Amino acid sequence: MTASSPSLLQRLKRLNLVTQIIIGLIAGIALALFAPDVAKSCAFIGKVFVSALKAVAPILVFVLVMASIANHKHGQETHIRPILFLYLLGTFAAAVVAVVASMMFPSSLVLATHDVAVTAPGGIGEVLQSLLLSVVDNPVSALMNANFIGILAWAIGMGIAIRHAGDTTREVLGDLSNGVTLIVRLVIRFAPLGIFGLVASTLATSGFGALIGYAHLLAVLLGCMLFVALVMNPVIVFWKLRRNPYPLVLTCLRESGITAFFTRSSAANIPVNLELSKRLGLHEDTYSVSIPLGATINMAGAAITITVLTLAAVHTLGIAVDIPTAILLSVVAAICACGASGVAGGSLLLIPLACSLFGIPSEIAMQVVAVGFIIGVLQDSAETALNSSTDVLFTAAACLGEEKKAERLA
DSSP: OOHHHHHHHHHHSSSOOOHHHHHHHHHHHHHHHHHHHHHHHHHHHHHHHHHHHHHHHHHHHHHHHHHHHHHHOOOOOOOOOHHOOOOOOOHHHHHHHHHHHHHHSOOOOOOOOEEEEOOOSSSHHHOOOOOOOOHSSSSHHHHTTTTTTHHHHHHHHHHHHHHTTTHHHHHHHHHHHHHHHHHHHHHHTTTTHHHHHHHHHHHHHOHHHHHHHHHHHHHHHHHHHHHIIIIHHHHHHHHSSSSSSHHHHHHHHIEEEEEEEEHHHHTHHHHHHHHHHTTTTTOOHHHHHHHHHHHOOOOHHHHHHHHHHHHHHHHHHTTOOOOOHHHHHHHHHHHHHHTOOOSSTTTGGGHHHHHHHGGGOOOHHHHHHHHHHHHHHHHHHHHHHHHHHHHHHHHHHHHHHHHHHHHHHH
8 A cells, every 4th residue: 555655646747837737627526526625624735835936936937037138148130030020020010919809708707816916007098107117126125026117127127237247147147047937837836736725625616617718718718819820911921922822821820839738848849840931941140040049039928817807807897998008908918928938837926017007916916827727727838829829920921021121122
């Protein structure tokens, strides 16, 4: 008996994170169904997980964005500029698609709001005023109070300043970024337990109707990602190349997207994308830079996740959203997405930044993050597939477009 138990634990430990999350999800549902009183007592496990996320998210955003800017290299003769434009255009367009879909098919979440005061902004003017005050917040205060907009502003400023520092300083900053990422991965390794506690306690308290809300939210997320992958991105590629974009789009989805779906890491999919770019006959000096860069800043899927989950929280809390504020959210979501962590679920940790635009406090925003982890088994895989396949797609579109322009000029 004693020998079999460690064997079972070892087998569970060897399973990948996605499988472990699925097991935690199923176990939470089963416990809520057959032992609701016991399931309610598991709320503490979920609270510990959410608290760990709240603790690591501010420093994660600050260090990763600062290190990314500080270690950016100058001087390569490449077609990077048009590729960067396509990256930013695609990310912003994805956020706009998510805003439209969220308004057409609003989602509601089960959130504990009875003990948290929510102050809704009066309109775009108040939102912009709050945004400006958050930007100039004291950096220590921003980190302590999880003011993500202030954290982002200080990270960008420090990153630009440190770009002029010595190589050793930038190497230390890179090592610090790797250390923070390692801690985040450690926290996320406990996601199966946290999700088990969250699902069990939520369903036992609120009933299984909460699953319907999650299913609707997941349908909106995946629908937006499919629309961007099969409609929006082809439109952008057609605008760049003036020819049928679908052979290139489907090739990238098949050879890059499928791999990224299962690895759930844009960084892990970089070798696959480099090899695909080589087979497509692209310029090596260009794709050797744009593919790793795209794994960091080309985040259409992350922009969709941030926007949809933020607007789901807004709808749940009854906060009205006007068109200018929705446009501002799209811009902020695109900027946030560019700073998304390369680890699984990294984009979820940037949701509080977008939520702060609407006066939603961190306590509620991190509950939305937890909901994201519950549906993340499919959401994060689809998000990574869209992000990674688009890296190759836009690199190829920009390279082929520049070659076509050079041929016309010649």
